[in-house]
Amino acid sequence: MQANIFAKRRRDSLVFFSLLIVLTVGSVLITQYDVVKGFTSSIKAIAWGLSNFYPTPESFKKLPDMLIKLRETVLMSIAATNIAAIFALFMALSGSRTTRINSAFSIISRGIASLFRNIPLVAWAMVLMLAFSQSPLTGYLALFCGSFGFLTRAFMETIDEVGSNAVEALQATGAGYFHIVFQAVLPSSMPQMISWLLYMIETNIRDATLVGMLTGTGIGFSFELYYTGLNYHAASLVVLLIVITVLVIESLSNWIRRVIL
Structure with missing residues (x-):
């Protein structure tokens, strides 16, 4: 009985994560979002913030x-x-x-x-x-x-x-x-x-x-x-x-x- 319950939970989890992956990939393709550029831009934004966005005595x-x-x-x-x-x-x-x-x-x-x-x-x-x-x-x-x-x-x-x-x-x-x-x-x-x-x-x-x-x-x-x-x-x-x-x-x-x- 417990084995059936665990198997059902694993199956439901697999279906959920599969749908999540499909939705994510589909959203990226439809919006033409560049994942690599997004990560590199984030790194550049952090670098800019550390060098410019901070309080000064003035x-x-x-x-x-x-x-x-x-x-x-x-x-x-x-x-x-x-x-x-x-x-x-x-x-x-x-x-x-x-x-x-x-x-x-x-x-x-x-x-x-x-x-x-x-x-x-x-x-x-x-x-x-x-x-x-x-x-x-x-x-x-x-x-x-x-x-x-x-x-x-x-x-x-x-x-x-x-x-x-x-x-x-x-x-x-x-x-x-x-x-x-x-x-x-x-x-x-x-x-x-x-x-x-x-x-x-x-x-x-x-x-x-x-x-x-x-x-x-x-x-x-x-x-x-x-x-x-x-x-x-x-x-x-x-x-x-x-x-x-x-x-x-x-x-x-x-x-x-x-x-x-």
Whole structure:
């Protein structure tokens, strides 16, 4: 019996990797991608980066201005994520199978969440830029829309995973909708929701750099100015600041997760 199971697993693995190889080779042939040139270009790019893309004492003179832009980016990301989480929570409660008011609200909520989640953040930034031009508000709204869709979906799945025993017990005692939500659903799902919120904050701080390049705000716009101005040393310092910030935020998020989970 076990021999048949192992043989089936080996056969399935062989089929999977064969399909993967066929798809890879087919993609290379269709796109006419030069694999050898790609590897050699990567080596040349690394060599260029090591010789040109690094901070210098002169670039550190621009550090105060960079820190101001970095603070703007971080605060905008946190604000957009937290406000989006509030709206996402209400939308998730109306869309979850555990807490939905009726099936119509659930379908509408899930449809809205899917719509917002499947539109890329860059697309949100470009569409909103047509209405609000290049401004911090455009970057904020782009991050808000992307966060809203993702968190609504994540919160729905978290609520759906809550055990129905506590909900059914409260319903049997005649508890109302809000008592069930605040006494059974939210206490059980809140730790996982906070984990999703922290993950979204980390993601938005990284994505805010790209959004800033499009909307002309924050640290992303500073990077674009330095890079297009051929000031590669200052641009590399911007990248270094972003990496350090993301690592600090990630460490802080992991610490909070260990405390609440």
